[in-house]
Amino acid sequence: MRCAFLYADRPLATAQPAAADIADRAVDALIAEARVTPKPALVDERGSGAHRDLDLMTMLRSARALRPTFLAIARAASGEAPSQALRERLARIGREGEAAMLRATDGSNAHRGAIWIVGLLCAGAAMHAPGDTEAICSSAALIARHEDRFAPASAETSHGARVAARFRVAGARGEAREGFLHALRIGLPALDDARRRGLAENDARLDALVAIIASLDDTCLLHRGGMKALVIAKKGARRVLQSGGAGSREGRAALAALDAELLALNASPGGAADLLAATLFLDSLRQSSS
Structure with missing residues (x-):
């Protein structure tokens, strides 16, 4: 059974983290994702990857500019249950956050996907205890499954929406509605496994x-x-992964080869980067509860 259906009837937890703490952890997760190096064709400590209009400092400015957005999302969701009204209120906050991001980056899209993915998880985090990642993802997914009746027409013609329709893939909307499975079922277990094997934190990420x-x-x-x-x-x-992962010589060579292949195509896995940020956000929340 998918995460989005696991806890639909679970009462909201009474030990939710403070909204300010949620916002701080969300920003920290975006900053941590940006600093992971070397990422294939993505902005990191080495440079801009396949993104001519972005660099690390721009990514960090964007992340910090989004703190008020994440704070407003967490406050709006605190004490609430997933609903149409909440979905539309969060969407309005998210659009304001996107405008703040564009101001901070001089018009470059640093974190549009992350505003959606991490923003929804901030809402889920405001509803549940920080260690209950399953319930956080479930509530965030239930919010995402409501339509935003006030979404601008441009939302349906965005790059992500057009590509998802053309190639018949889930996209960021589907990922959220299905319960953030790439963060919950792939990112977190991979992070945990790498740490158990004694990898440095950067390599685990x-x-x-x-x-x-x-x-x-x-x-x-x-x-x-x-x-x-x-x-x-x-x-x-x-x-x-088959070569031993980022912590091995063979794995690092395979990672460099992937970086070169994607740079040659001027393509980067930005959706995966957003889901790594989501993974790190969920990881930070659960560590705060241990």
Whole structure:
């Protein structure tokens, strides 16, 4: 049974974290994702990857500019249950957050996907105890399954929406409605496994990212490089994992090869990066409860 149906009838927890703490952890997760290095064709400590209009400092400005958005989302969801009204209120806050992001980045899209993915998880986190990742994802998914009746027409013609329709993939909307399974069932287990094997934290996070890339039908890759880019990314990510992951010499060589292949196509796994940020956010919440 998918995460979105697991806890539909569970009462909201009474030990929710404070909204300010949720917002801080969300921003920290975006910053942590940006700093993970070396990521294939993505902005990191080395440079801009396949993104000519972004660099690390721009990503960090964007992340910090989104704190008021995440704070407003957590406050709006605190003490609430998933509903149409809440969905539309959060959408309004998210659109304001997108405007703040664009101001901070001089018009570059650093975190549009993350506003949706991590924003919904902030709402779920405001409803449940921080260690209950299943319930957090479930409530966030239930919110996402409501339609936003006030969404601008441009939402249906965005790159992600067009690509999802063309290639018949879930996209960011489907990922949320199905319960953030790439964060919950792939990212977190990969992170935990890498840590158990004694990997450095950066390498553990790289392994989580690569595991997500190997499975995700990433609309960012599809938009920038078509099905060819998606196939190359998935195969390359599997090679990294089969070669021992980011903590091994062979795995790091396979990761470098994947980076080169995607750069040659000017394509990057931005959807996977957003889900790594979601993974790190959920991980931070559960660590705060232990």
